[in-house]
Amino acid sequence: MLWPQSDGRHSPISAAVLTGAEVDQTAGLLTLRERQPFDLFATAPTLALLGANPMFGVLARDVVRRQAVEFGESFTVAGVEVELFRVSGKVPLYREGAGDLADDTAGVEVRRDGVRLVFIPGIAAMNDDIRERLARADAVMIDGTLFTDDEMIRAGTGEKTGRRMGHMPLDGEDGTLEALAGLSNRRVLIHINNTNPILVDGSPERVRVEQAGWEVAEDGQEIVL
């Protein structure tokens, strides 16, 4: 994903692909604003949500090319084939109550030379299509926000269940571990909330996800496929 280095300022980022318009998916764009060209791929509703915030005008439209893509449409980013697909989620927190926008939560499948990576930072419920897509992948990175659905309520850090926030829990009958028990590919949990006990090395919950074949993502982790 290298952009040709210029004489002046330089960014190695040639494209960004958004899986939604929530703050943690978009605020980082504001640090890429110094008239460095890149392509910004997202669904039209996600781009519309960004466009409704004048501040994102700092990504000048003559420099940062908005590219609206459809779910299921493949596009190429720096030689890699990319496809967004719909997952069950929720509208961004700051649009709750606005009532005018469809849930547009996405996962990403990345393909090159027959190798597949599937990345889903937020998912509220599993279904057969997504389970099959995950099973086909060489590696899976998926929403590990909470271990139990009411974890933040019990920790006193929030009033919402995980599902209410668009995140299915890892544990429980309809949790991610159970839903994906049949997978045997490389599986990495991402987007982990600081209340989640799997962050504690050696905790019973950490041991449990590791014994089920899952990794817990680390800062700076590199995955070679």
Added chain:
Amino acid sequence: MLWPQSDGRHSPISAAVLTGAEVDQTAGLLTLRERQPFDLFATAPTLALLGANPMFGVLARDVVRRQAVEFGESFTVAGVEVELFRVSGKVPLYREGAGDLADDTAGVEVRRDGVRLVFIPGIAAMNDDIRERLARADAVMIDGTLFTDDEMIRAGTGEKTGRRMGHMPLDGEDGTLEALAGLSNRRVLIHINNTNPILVDGSPERVRVEQAGWEVAEDGQEIVL
């Protein structure tokens, strides 16, 4: 500025004071969004600019109290007296061309027990009122974005002069060094662009500002008054 520590999540930040609505003055608020209460002080136009961006709705209005303040009005933040004052600047980049908003660039004076700090991260031109305010202060932190007005153009990193971006240069007849040559208090240059040669230890420009009695701010710097 301590907020009483709670059982759950905790932030030591009890208030934020904005000197404008430019991205580098506001985007950090998006990381303070986990329903932690604090007061947000700014002028009404600055709060309106934030309010025009739905994304800042993540700072829930029942938790983050917007406090509109007037230029010249003193208010108290955690036992410290604070006053915003108007400086010459410009509207935020993302509102250029919108034509509906006044320039609302602010400096901040902070007072406690007779000790004064003046903080001005962006200023396009000096005037007598501000010079007198700076002279009264025990310490001054001021806009050191560029050394010369056309520095970014010559470096090939931009097409705008410093003044066009709302920043008077340090050097030159009407630069900051000349305009504030009479000051003898503690003076620290902040908001320094990465093209500014004063960032290079031992450069002629660095030597020049140091010989004129100025410090170049460093990450993590603490100032005791």
